[in-house]
Amino acid sequence: MPDESPPSAADNAPIALAAAPEPAVATTRKNKVRIIVSIDPDLLAALDSLARYKGLSRAGTISLACADLIDRGRRQCHG
Structure with a gap:
């Protein structure tokens, strides 16, 4: 039976992003x-x-996480 609780993410883990060549x-x-x-x-x-x-x-999980982070940031900035 799969674990019913979602996993926790590591806090303050380093992430570096760079655009890949086309x-x-x-x-x-x-x-x-x-x-x-x-x-x-x-x-x-x-x-x-x-x-x-x-x-x-x-990739889908990363995209959703980024969209959620951006949405929360916008709501904080715009009340």
């Missing part, structure tokens, strides 16, 4: 930018565990 062949997905991410191994394990729990891909 692929030589156009992809079928529109409006997406490929990036390279360096992430703490423990945070990555927690991310992968959460993705499995939610039935999402790693």
Whole structure:
């Protein structure tokens, strides 16, 4: 039986983002930018565990987490 509680993420784990070079062949997905991410191994394990729990891909989980972080930041800035 799978664990019913979502995994906890590591706090203050270092994350570095960089734009990856554009692929030589156009992809079928529109409006997406490929990036390279360096992430703490423990945070990555927690991310992968959460993705499995939610039935999402790693990339989908990262995208949703980023969207949520940005949304919360906007709400804090704009009341």
